Amino acid sequence: MADVRWIYDLTIFLYAASVLFYLNDFLQSNRKVNRLAFGLLAVVWALQTAFFVSQAITKAYFPVITLFETLFFYSWVLVSLSLAIHYFFRIDLLVFFTNIIGFVVLVLSMFLPETPIKAVSHILTSELLLTHVTLAIFSYGAFSLSMVFSVMYLFQHKMLKERKWTPLLRRLPSLDQLEAYAYRMNMLGVPMLLLSIVLGTIWGKMVLPEKFLLDTKVFFSLLLLAAYSFWLYKRYRDTWQKRRLAQANILAFALLLINFFGVNTSNFHSWW
Incomplete structure (x- = not known):
């Protein structure tokens, strides 16, 4: 898993940047910053998907068993729903608030082991x-x-x-x-x-x-x-x-x- 750990680390870094840009847009209504935040969020989704698929291949099961896996998957679901809502409804503030939750959930997963202590x-x-x-x-x-x-x-x-x-x-x-x-x-x-x-x-x-x-x-x-x-x-x-x-x-x-x-x-x- 170490060879794809960089994907996970990069995801958190870009997710933090996206949330900060959304915060800037929330405070100042800056449309250019909003578009940048959305672009970063789309990249975050792609990286999360790549990391999730790599986990599934490595572990040979759909990775939603451990707390790390469920938190990561929960965050991925929130990002996916955010992108869909942005596309269909254009409710920027909803995307911002939802991804505050998604980012917090992903950060929590940082403190957990990626694989269970005991074999699954x-x-x-x-x-x-x-x-x-x-x-x-x-x-x-x-x-x-x-x-x-x-x-x-x-x-x-x-x-x-x-x-x-x-x-x-x-x-x-x-x-x-x-x-x-x-x-x-x-x-x-x-x-x-x-x-x-x-x-x-x-x-x-x-x-x-x-x-x-x-x-x-x-x-x-x-x-x-x-x-x-x-x-x-x-x-x-x-x-x-x-x-x-x-x-x-x-x-x-x-x-x-x-x-x-x-x-x-x-x-x-x-x-x-």
């Missing part, structure tokens, strides 16, 4: 498990974007309420658009998370003891699915104000972070 068994590399983890990370990516939309909604709502007319407001979609985008992202994330849990349950029934259903991470994953499903239900019934929906969406994402980083208490959900 054939059980852990089964197609069911790899699909389970992959779908979970994609759902987390969708929920991340939904959270960013909600943060932007609350920010714009506050600015309008206080009658603070700034140039930044002109770069934001309308409140209705922001709320609709958050809803669509959750509509994508919930089915993927549900399918991920179903596949994980099938895999668990095949290779793990019955008590795996009592595992802390399984419980929190079900709680997370219930939280986002309840959010969709309240949004469909239109019984909550949109500002309250945005706040609840951010709280649901906080639960996601707890599930991803804070719950790691079993042998089969251990990162090490």
Whole structure:
């Protein structure tokens, strides 16, 4: 892996530069800097893809098992979604805020081993498990974007309420658009998370003891699915104000972070 480590290091350097250029554009509305930031982000995506493929070839499995691998893949998903959103919707501020998350996630992976301390068994590399983890990370990516939309909604709502007319407001979609985008992202994330849990349950029934259903991470994953499903239900019934929906969406994402980083208490959900 050492021979491709330079790709990983260069990715972090260029990603940092891209985020800084986006920050400059955020503060000064500089379109030339914005284009440069986007160009660097496209290069970051290409480098991440190359590094990910090299890992898959070297390890002979889809690399989403260890914490390093899942963090790297999560960051890649966020960059990919950012590029797609930029192409279809041109929401520059969303790209900036999303890639703050993506960059932080990638930096966290720097402090982790690229390969597990123990050899990865054939059980852990089964197609069911790899699909389970992959779908979970994609759902987390969708929920991340939904959270960013909600943060932007609350920010714009506050600015309008206080009658603070700034140039930044002109770069934001309308409140209705922001709320609709958050809803669509959750509509994508919930089915993927549900399918991920179903596949994980099938895999668990095949290779793990019955008590795996009592595992802390399984419980929190079900709680997370219930939280986002309840959010969709309240949004469909239109019984909550949109500002309250945005706040609840951010709280649901906080639960996601707890599930991803804070719950790691079993042998089969251990990162090490």
